[in-house]
Amino acid sequence: MGLSGKERRILAEIEHALALEDPDLARRVAAINSIESGAETGLRPYGRQARDWLTAHIWTIVAVVVAVAALLAMAVALA
Template identity: 60%
Template structure:
């Protein structure tokens, strides 16, 4: 489903505002969009490293949450 002209205009205004307010974030969003669209302007290794980085951090979050749950259970049992 494509965007209407008004929606495209609003999206362009939001993008311009983002570029003005936080150029670093705008660069990161653009890089993610290029990776997701399989743009060849970024080396494939960069996309793979980014995906690996995200995957490692997601698993670390799960591990920490699991550890917190285990520690809470141990604390509940011992009191």
Template identity: 60%
Template structure:
């Protein structure tokens, strides 16, 4: 349900008053609104994919090192 022009104007006045009165709180509210509306969702999704990709490569690398160490142990035994 969309806001009427009058309601949007009143909300804008409230936001301006909040920014003047408590800028830190206004920034935090704006950040929460961005997350809830999904405008920052792509950023968080990209970070999670990057995190997962990094960990997968670390697991693969660890597996390769373990295999190489096992081969070295068999060869030198």
């Protein structure tokens, strides 16, 4: 649900006051908002592409762990 015009105006006033009072914090908040909106990467934080990327990396890590465990088992068996 979107914000009403009055709510957007109040939010803009709060953002402006924050920028005047603490510019560093305002920059950090803007950076967080940019990351969460997916503006920097072109991906939504929990979108399909991000989920697919994460799934692929998790399976890669699992495969490496299984391979290392198998090699250790073989080393112990042959020792």
